[in-house]
Amino acid sequence: MIKFNSTQLPIQAVPTHIITGFLGAGKTTLLKALLKQKPEQEIWAVLMNEFGEIGIDQVLLDKQSDIAIKEVLGGCLCCTSQVSMQVAISRLLSEYRPQRLFIEPTGLGHAAELLKQLQQPHWQSSLSLRQVIVLIDGQRLHEKLWQQHDIYLQQMDVSSIVLISHTSEMQDNDRQALAELQQSYPDKQYHFIDHGHIDLSILDIVLTQEQPIKQNLLSLNQNLLSTRNLTPTLMVQDEIKTLPYHYHQAKQGYFVAGWRLPKVWQFDLDKLTFFLQHLQHYQRVKAHLNTNDGWININNLPKQQYIEFAQRMGVDNRIEIISDQDLDWLNIEKELLDCRTDIC
Numbered sequence: 001m002i003k004f005n006s007t008q009l010p011i012q013a014v015p016t017h018i019i020t021g022f023l024g025a026g027k028t029t030l031l032k033a034l035l036k037q038k039p040e041q042e043i044w045a046v047l048m049n050e051f052g053e054i055g056i057d058q059v060l061l062d063k064q065s066d067i068a069i070k071e072v073l074g075g076c077l078c079c080t081s082q083v084s085m086q087v088a089i090s091r092l093l094s095e096y097r098p099q100r101l102f103i104e105p106t107g108l109g110h111a112a113e114l115l116k117q118l119q120q121p122h123w124q125s126s127l128s129l130r131q132v133i134v135l136i137d138g139q140r141l142h143e144k145l146w147q148q149h150d151i152y153l154q155q156m157d158v159s160s161i162v163l164i165s166h167t168s169e170m171q172d173n174d175r176q177a178l179a180e181l182q183q184s185y186p187d188k189q190y191h192f193i194d195h196g197h198i199d200l201s202i203l204d205i206v207l208t209q210e211q212p213i214k215q216n217l218l219s220l221n222q223n224l225l226s227t228r229n230l231t232p233t234l235m236v237q238d239e240i241k242t243l244p245y246h247y248h249q250a251k252q253g254y255f256v257a258g259w260r261l262p263k264v265w266q267f268d269l270d271k272l273t274f275f276l277q278h279l280q281h282y283q284r285v286k287a288h289l290n291t292n293d294g295w296i297n298i299n300n301l302p303k304q305q306y307i308e309f310a311q312r313m314g315v316d317n318r319i320e321i322i323s324d325q326d327l328d329w330l331n332i333e334k335e336l337l338d339c340r341t342d343i344c
Contacts, residue, residue, distance in 0.1 A: 013128035014045075014093065016101045017203060018115065020155040021135030022145060023107035023284045023322065024301040026165040030135055030193070031104055035067060037200045038100075045098035047072065047088055049105045054258035054320045068096040085117075093126055101127070107284075108151055108252055108322075111158045129207040134159035136181075138192075139166045139304075142173035146181055161189045161203060168194055243316060248329050254283070254322055257329045261317035264342065269293045271339040273307070276300060281327060287319035292341050 017034075021027045031046065038044050045068040070088045092098060105114055111132065118127060134155045136146070141164075145152045156162075162185070164178065182190060191198060244265075248257040269291040276285065276298065287298035288310060295310040298319070319336070321327075 013125060014098055014101045015130055015204065016103065016118070016127045017130045018111070018118070018132045019102060019104045019135065020109070020111045020132060020159060021107060022137070022149070022152050022155065024140075024299075024304065025107065025135040025137045027104050027107070027135055028299075030163065030165070030198070031102060033197050034102065034200055034203075038067070042066070042099040043068065043096055044100045044102070045069070045092040045096055047085070047092060047101065047103045049085070049103075049109060050320075054260055054318050068092055068098060089123075089127075108254060110151065111155045115158050130203060131160035131205045131207050132158050133161045133163060133203055135163045135165055137166050138164045138174055138178070139169040139171070140174075141177040141181065142171065144177055144180075146184075156185060156188075159188065160205070160207070161191065163198065164190065164192045165194065167192045246333065250326065254324055255326050256320065256322045257327075257332070258320035259318070259333065259336070263290060263314065263316045265290065265317055265340060266342045267291045267317075267339045268341045269296070275335050275339055276305065276307075279321075279332070281325045282321050282323045284322040285319070287317075288314045289317050289319065290314070 019027050019031060035044065035046070043066050047070055049072045070092055072084045072088050089101075089103075092101065103114075103118075105111065111134075115129075115132060117123075118129060146156055147153075162181075170178075189202075191202060243260055243262050245260045246258070249255070267289055272289065272291060279285065282300075282302065285298060285300040287296075289296055289298065290313070293309075295313045297308050297310050299306045321332070
């Protein structure tokens with residue numbers, strides 16, 4: 001537990017880093033590497049934002065007694081969760097008095113609006129914003145999302161520092177796309193990283209008010225699509241989210257479904273891997289699950305399957321899927337539950 005001393009000095013302007021990046025760019029991996037650079041005597045804080053309602057990213061971070069972490073779930077920080085964001089930041093600052101704050105918005109978040117809110121006068125005495133970081137998956141540069149996806153474009157517009165991840169997997173077409181990106185945004189700093197390793201000092205540059213946000217690209221449609229809840233075969237959502245629990249929503253042009261299942265439920269790792277390998281039309285799968293080989297973390301993209309053994313067990317089983325299509329969620333649920341080993 002982080003101990004709070006009520007006799008501490010009033011809150012000072014805390015160095016604050018915004019780490020943006022599209023789905024699967026490696027923001028959480030980068031964050032884990034940055035947190036390892038914390039001086040022993042300092043307390044740092046992290047605000048994580050997840051598009052879905054389950055909350056998995058926090059589980060993926062190593063627990064440290066001198067790092068305070070809060071999550072804001074259920075959409076972009078600056079849209080559906082704006083009040084929650086303000087409350088979470090205020091509590092982090094007042095309860096823990098951190099010497100540094102990291103904010104990781106969802107990969108589908110509106111970075112320009114988030115930055116605009118954090119530059120409001122009431123935050124200026126509390127937050128000392130550093131230049132915004134955008135993390136780009138090097139092996140997906142050939143898809144040129146930075147030329148056509150409005151959220152991706154906005155992340156590029158507000159950032160001053162561009163970090164390129166997964167560089168060892170880059171192909172010639174990715175390197176050509178990177179050259180085009182650098183020509184399109186010549187005013188930005190570019191750094192190449194693998195496994196999240198970069199010196200914090202490179203990112204610790206104060207954001208000045210003279211650095212305006214470009215507004216010459218696509219405007220975002222921030223109208224949320226109507227939310228629709230399914231009644232799953234065996235799970236019903238209620239106010240206290242009694243387990244097992246499942247939800248399904250459509251918002252910001254994407255569909256997201258999540259499951260929280262009892263901790264004692266166990267999955268066959270081979271069957272689970274087969275299920276994930278044959279899952280189609282998703283943009284992202286994250287999970288923290290109890291298997292017959294131990295607890296695992298899952299962080300999958302359509303062309304990148306990543307499963308690792310977890311350092312600690314979870315309070316329950318969690319899995320969340322984001323797609324740009326409305327999938328057959330009930331059938332996906334059936335296939336997932338067919339992987340269980342704790343039932344006859």
